[in-house]
Amino acid sequence: MVNIYKKGISGLKSSLTKLQEFYLTSFQSMIGMVSRPFYGRDLLEYMDYCGTGTLGIIVLVMVFIGMALSLQISAAFASLGLQMYTGKVVSVSVVTEIGPVACALVFAGRAGSGMASEIGSMVLRHQVDTLRVFGIDPIRKLMTPRVLGSVLMLPALTMLGNCAAILGGYYISTLGNNQSGAVYWESIAAVFYPQYIFTGFLKPLFFGFVIACLSCYMGLSTKGGSLGLRSATTAAFVLSTIFIIVCDFLITKIILLLF
């Protein structure tokens, strides 16, 4: 009993220490955005990797999400004679909820895991130690460009993903369910309500920051060879997923309270 209690206390201490380290490294990465040295080339390279590299997957996923959503909503609304609202429901749900969350999950899977494994591998192969020996702060050099790159790219990717989902919905509504294309586009105008735009922009901004900070932190704290690298990469994705879902709820709640 005493042993279980001691283990519990030691586990709690270790978790709190890691949480503290995570906050500290995230804060240091933010400081790196506004103070020298800036690593512009690394930022551009990373934006290319996570932006251009993830765009295709996001568009593909979002087109099918839009199509599936349109199918479901059309079917449900058909019995009520409300098919003309399909476009509105698809667009509002995509822009405010499904789009930011789905894009963030794809981003965490592709770019986040990539960050964790790349940095983790650098740690294991003493490349991060080499940076420190050369007087270069690994957080500024490795983490800041990735965090900034993610914060800049995820909103843009989400916007494009949302467009792809709405187009997917349009395809099913008009060609699959023989609805009027003009009615679909007219109903989409509802999405330009400030609350929805703000929600659709704020969520990916925040998700991008959280995914990059978590993945980089997991990468930097990699220990113990290939098994450690596997754990770090898995933890980066799992924690990112949990944070995305929880933060999505919290941000939605806050925005609904504000507007």
Place this chain on the structure above:
Amino acid sequence: MIAFENITLHQGKKFVLNNVSFTIGQSERVAILGGSGEGKTTILKLIMRLIQPDEGKIIIDGEDITDLAEKKLTEKRMKLGIVFQDGALFDSMNVRENVAFYLREHTNLSESLIRKKVSELLDVVAMSGTEELMPEELSGGMQRRIAIARSLTASEPKMFLYDEPTSGLDPVSTAKISQLILSLAVHGKGFVIVTHEIPVALKTAQRFIFLNNGSICFDGNKNEFLKSTNQNLNEFLNNWREQRPMG
């Protein structure tokens, strides 16, 4: 130059280093030997203060660096050139970019001067003509020579630290690396080499430190090393004695 005073380091409940003390002069050629997991690499990381000891003091050039802030440590680290196991070259950069890394980050030298300096350093390690190659295109021995060239860019190191510089290499590459290590140890520049390869240690070093269970169980010159009566050291040496060719 380097002094450890009662350094202790734990990993969980296990001692990695237990009350380790030694002093190494700038011009000394020291080999730290021991089996796997005895804390040899940890000693190099502590000298560079890449990790912090749980107890004890690390003194470099007369200054206690145990609790020195990361920014101030750079100056101390620059006095020592370190070559990590497997070279630790940056995968995304070619040889020129790897060797020029420090110069590009910390100096305002023109591109032509950087290229000239890189060529000179590659000449020193007999790796001219490899500037455009990526690390994955190089053999293990070549990667380590490039890493040695890179360690020379930072400044003029007073001492070199080598972490298993010949592990996993063929005999020819091992001989080349050993020769390179000796050729850089001139003008009063010493080195600390961490290895479990006794022939490499015997060829390059003058002083031998043997680690067992996280403690120093032998510290002496070549003659004392080979004739030591220390049981743990003898077990370590016997395996090599049985395998070495006669004559």
